[in-house]
Amino acid sequence: MPVTVQTPVEKWNGAVREVTLGATKADGGTRGRTVTVGGSATLPFLHFEGAIPNRPVIAIQVQDIDPLDWSPTLRSAWGDVTKDVLKWAAKAVDLGADIIALNLRSAHPDSGNRGPEEIAETVKSVLGAVDLPLIIYGPGVPEKDNEVLVRAAEVAAGERVAIGLCEQNNYRTIVAACLANGHVAIARAPIDVNIQKQINILMSDMGLPLDRILMDPTTGALGYGLEYSFSVMERLRLSALQGDGMTQMPTICTIGDEAWRAKEAKVSQGVPEVWGDFAKRGVVWETITATTLLNAGADILVLRHPQAVENVRKAIDQLIA
Amino acid sequence: MIVVGERIHIISPKVKAAIESRETQAIQALALNQVGAGSHYLDLNIGPSKKSGAEVMEWIVDAVQQVTDLPLSLDTTNAAAMEAGLKKVARRAMVNSASAEQVRLNNMMPLAAKYGAELIALTMTEQGIPGTADGRASVALDLITAAAEHGIGSDMLYLDPLVLPVSADQAGVRETIEAIRVFKQLAEPAPKTIVGLSNVSNGAPNENRGLINRVFMVMCLGAGLDSAIVDPLDKELIEWAAIVENRDSSSARNNILIALYDSVANMEEFDRSIVDMNDPEQRDVYKTIQILNNEIIYAHSYLKV
Numbered sequence: 237m238p239v240t241v242q243t244p245v246e247k248w249n250g251a252v253r254e255v256t257l258g259a260t261k262a263d264g265g266t267r268g269r270t271v272t273v274g275g276s277a278t279l280p281f282l283h284f285e286g287a288i289p290n291r292p293v294i295a296i297q298v299q300d301i302d303p304l305d306w307s308p309t310l311r312s313a314w315g316d317v318t319k320d321v322l323k324w325a326a327k328a329v330d331l332g333a334d335i336i337a338l339n340l341r342s343a344h345p346d347s348g349n350r351g352p353e354e355i356a357e358t359v360k361s362v363l364g365a366v367d368l369p370l371i372i373y374g375p376g377v378p379e380k381d382n383e384v385l386v387r388a389a390e391v392a393a394g395e396r397v398a399i400g401l402c403e404q405n406n407y408r409t410i411v412a413a414c415l416a417n418g419h420v421a422i423a424r425a426p427i428d429v430n431i432q433k434q435i436n437i438l439m440s441d442m443g444l445p446l447d448r449i450l451m452d453p454t455t456g457a458l459g460y461g462l463e464y465s466f467s468v469m470e471r472l473r474l475s476a477l478q479g480d481g482m483t484q485m486p487t488i489c490t491i492g493d494e495a496w497r498a499k500e501a502k503v504s505q506g507v508p509e510v511w512g513d514f515a516k517r518g519v520v521w522e523t524i525t526a527t528t529l530l531n532a533g534a535d536i537l538v539l540r541h542p543q544a545v546e547n548v549r550k551a552i553d554q555l556i557a
Numbered sequence: 558m559i560v561v562g563e564r565i566h567i568i569s570p571k572v573k574a575a576i577e578s579r580e581t582q583a584i585q586a587l588a589l590n591q592v593g594a595g596s597h598y599l600d601l602n603i604g605p606s607k608k609s610g611a612e613v614m615e616w617i618v619d620a621v622q623q624v625t626d627l628p629l630s631l632d633t634t635n636a637a638a639m640e641a642g643l644k645k646v647a648r649r650a651m652v653n654s655a656s657a658e659q660v661r662l663n664n665m666m667p668l669a670a671k672y673g674a675e676l677i678a679l680t681m682t683e684q685g686i687p688g689t690a691d692g693r694a695s696v697a698l699d700l701i702t703a704a705a706e707h708g709i710g711s712d713m714l715y716l717d718p719l720v721l722p723v724s725a726d727q728a729g730v731r732e733t734i735e736a737i738r739v740f741k742q743l744a745e746p747a748p749k750t751i752v753g754l755s756n757v758s759n760g761a762p763n764e765n766r767g768l769i770n771r772v773f774m775v776m777c778l779g780a781g782l783d784s785a786i787v788d789p790l791d792k793e794l795i796e797w798a799a800i801v802e803n804r805d806s807s808s809a810r811n812n813i814l815i816a817l818y819d820s821v822a823n824m825e826e827f828d829r830s831i832v833d834m835n836d837p838e839q840r841d842v843y844k845t846i847q848i849l850n851n852e853i854i855y856a857h858s859y860l861k862v
Contacts (some may be wrong), residue, residue, distance in 0.1 A: 430724060433856035441861060475854050482862050483854060 245285050250479035251277035252535070253553035255288065255420060255486050257335060257445050258369025259396040264418075267395060268367030269434065271334050273450075273535040279473060280533045281555045286510035292530055294545055295371055295538045297492050298324040300350075300358045302340040307502050314442045320366040322434040323341050329366050329547055334449045335373040337538045338362055343384045353386035359388045363395060370397040371422070371488075371538070382409040389413035393542075398422055398450055399486075404435050420426045422488060427464050429471050429483075436482045448537065450483040457494040458525045463538030465489075466475040469532035489529045492540030495522035530555065558774075558782035558798040559598065561630055561651075562591035565617075567604035576603060581620045588621045594789035598651060599625070601642070602632035610638030618645040628785075630677070636664040643672040650674040654717065656681045657696045659814060662703055670707040677715045677751055678704065680736070686719045690735035693718050694743065695767070697736075700743050711744035715751040715784060722759040723769060727855045730757065730773070734821065737778040749783040754794075757849075762857050771797045772845040776812050778802075779821030796802060812840055816844060 252274040259265025270295055278286030292447065300321045303311075314514060317323040325336050342348040343355055350358075372388050374381030378482060385399055393416075400422030402410050407423070414421040424438055425432035432453050440446055454474060458464040469487060476484040495501055501518035511517060522544040526537050532552065539545050565587050567573055575583040588599055597712040599621060604614050610633060618629060628649035631642040643650055654677035655665035661679075669676040680687065687693050697716050704714055721729045741747045755843035757773045758766035773793050774785060776791075778801055787794055800811050801818040813832060820827040827850075832843045841860050847853045856862075 430727070430855050430857075433854050434858060435860055439857045441858070469562055471854070478853075480853050481855065 237341055243284055246278075246477075248277060248477040248479075249284075250384060250475050250477050250481075251275060252473070252486055252533075253447055253484045255450060256369070257396060257398055257420060259394055259418070260481075262353045263396070264394040265396060266363065266367065267369055269369075270396070271369050273389075275500075276473075276533075278477070279436070280531050288389060290535075292535050292537065293554050294548060294552075295335035295337040295488075295536055296328035296331065296333035296545060297337045297538050297540050298328055298340055298362075299339045299341045300355075300403065301347055303341070307518050308498055308504075309501070309515055310496065310541055315362040319364065324448060325362055325366045329368060331542050332549065333368060333545070334359060335369050335536065336362070336366055337369055337373065339373045340384055340388065341375055343380050344377060347375070347378065349380075349385075355510075356387045356391045360391050363392060367513075368396060371403065371536075372397050372399050375479060376401070376405040376548045378403075382406070385410055386413045389419055390419045391418040392419065393530060400424065401452065402429055402435065404438070407435060411439050411444050414448065415442070415444055417485065420448045420450060422450045422452050422453060423485070425460065427454045427456060427468050429468055429475075431484050433469070433480075440482070446481065446485070449485045450488045451483075452488045452490065453492040453523065455489045455491055455529065456490060457491075457498050458528070459500065459520055460494065460498055462528055465529060466532040469529065469534070473533040486535035487533055488536040488538065489526075489534045490538045491522060491526045492538055492544075494557075495525045496540055519543045519547070558778060558781065558796065558802065559749075559751075560596045560798075561598040561600050561784060561786040562594070562596035562789045563600050563602075563753075563786045564591055564790070565599065565621075565756075566602040566632075567606075568602070576617065579616060581623075581779045583625045584617060585608050586619045589624055591789045592625045594625060594792075595795060598628050598630050598786075598807050600630040600786055601634050602653075603633050603635075603638065605636065606638055612651060614642035615639040616644050618642050624646055634661065634664075636665060636668065636776060637669055639665065640672075643674055646672075646674075651677060651715070653677045654679050655700070657699055657703075658683050659757035662700075665715050666703060666707045666709065670709050675710060675713050675715060676704065677717055677718045679719055681719055686721070688729060688732065690718075690732045691741055693732075693736040694739040695744055699750075701748060706853060710746070712746040712749045714748040715742075716740045716748050717751050717753070720754065720756040720773075722761070723773075723855055724759055724760040724857070727848070727851050729852060730849050734776050734780045735781050737777055741781045750781060751784040751786065752777060752782060754785045754787045762825035765857075765860060767791065767793060768814055768841060768845055769813075769849070770794060772817070772842060773818050773849055774798060774826070775801055776821050777847060778848075781819040783821075809833060809836065810842065813839055817842075 254275040256272045258267035258270040275289040302319045335387045342350040374385045400418040402425040423435045472483045500523040504514040615660035628655045630651040678700040680693040713747040737750045756797040758769035
């Protein structure tokens with residue numbers, strides 16, 4: 237006897253807000269195209285339930301200083317271009333990046349400690365070399381972040397780049413720079429829904445429009461808190477769909493940073509043989525972390541390895557079809 | 558609501574100093590303030606006081622009894638100090654507290670039995686505080702049974718579900734409230750229930766703590782809460798307890814509190830249509846209800862949005 241099963245469909249009151257990165261000439265920028273993320277009115281990929289107007293996108297991470305400490309798997313995949321951020325960014329474009337995530341690591345006190353003027357030149361030249369929308373990350377040290385990101389925001393004025401990171405105890409300077417120069421700010425919280433909402437409130441309280449905030453709930457890689465990231469992102473998405481305006485920002489996940497920090501991705505010697513082929517392991521780690529968080533609601537995935545980019549793009553193609 | 562005044566607590570630097578130098582008048586002033594504010598019991602928390610616990614407890618019980626007849630809640634984990642205090646108490650005493658942890662059970666229950674004192678029993682084991690109302694109820698049953706074995710009737714017990722901060726365990730708030738409801742049904746005569754109220758707002762910004770405490774209190778009272786350890790000088794708190802107890806419907810705000818109390822009592826959803834969202838006070842009460850019910854995600858600045 238045939239059994240008919242009715243697919244349960246939830247009726248939601250809210251949706252994820254749409255955020256656009258990049259500005260073309262028409263909007264006062266120089267980007268060749270813009271990227272709009274968010275907008276989902278349902279849980280990830282439940283096409284039968286609600287609208288999913290924009291597909292998740294891939295940002296490829298490039299650094300402004302050759303990352304000698306990166307896994308040999310990553311370094312051999314990219315080759316020489318990591319010595320020159322402009323070549324690196326161009327190759328990332330060729331690989332089909334939707335966004336270039338420029339990491340200003342050279343400003344870190346341990347990696348060159350470049351000052352704001354040098355950084356400004358880097359940002360200008362990357363903007364000149366590629367016409368995709370940009371995400372700009374500081375070196376991750378609050379004082380240096382504030383110093384260099386303010387200049388970066390100024391020289392990128394009008395380009396509607398995303399700038400990070402804003403955290404609960406360090407957000408004012410970056411938000412002010414985004415406000416003054418028409419950019420989008422990234423709000424990061426330490427895998428904690430309450431702090432995520434709080435930082436979102438604090439940033440919007442400074443007058444930053446809600447369609448200029450992305451939230452980064454912090455990525456835990458496979459084996460290193462992935463399930464916590466998943467449940468925090470799920471909770472934020474449910475809250476967004478239930479209509480809480482302070483959790484409706486699109487979500488960005490720094491997959492590459494976290495996956496390649498894992499011992500499994502980094503260490504080739506002295507590990508159990510069952511861990512398998514080292515050359516593949518890191519890529520698998522990054523791919524699994526990314527595809528898992530896609531299903532938790534990631535809108536922007538920041539990736540490192542070209543093969544992971546290809547794998548994740550295929551996954552998105554299938555999930556969005 | 559039975560008000561247990563919490564202001565004589567070792568955590569306050571003033572109280573600590575007064576205890577250290579045995580300033581009888583300072584302690585008596587604190588006691589009298591709380592009596593005047595309508596306390597029904599006074600809690601005397603001297604900490605573990607390892608060195609001179611018995612002597613401190615004797616001194617402080619004497620000092621307070623010289624100025625008031627209110628029953629005293631003796632608050633220490635030090636069994637020798639507890640017994641010294643119980644010997645000194647002239648009228649009713651309350652032992653604060655036992656739990657289902659073996660040491661605290663074995664120390665405190667026999668003392669409460671021996672001196673005919675009431676007993677606060679925390680639903681906590683060596684494994685911690687159960688996350689759900691059912692988990693706490695199961696510990697509460699063990700506590701009721703253990704008390705009965707010591708000859709302590711269920712009407713002498715004050716069961717405390719242990720309140721956790723909404724900022725740290727938002728989903729746990731509703732479980733705590735449900736635990737109160739279940740506790741009342743666990744024995745005949747019904748055990749009493751008690752909470753350390755202000756813990757619900759621990760970690761929240763100071764300017765929001767009072768409101769969180771008050772709304773939470775109304776919800777707990779709706780679930781059948783008998784008693785709370787509170788600051789009796791918090792006038793709004795005492796006023797709100799009276800509003801729901803007397804069903805004082807003289808303002809729109811009061812009607813919301815009564816409706817909130819009734820909704821918890823009847824296990825119904827709170828009817829938001831009675832809230833005037835243009836009135837800042839009503840709006841803030843409603844937002845706090847949503848936060849405590851885990852309907853929207855807590856953030857320190859939740860009142861701003």
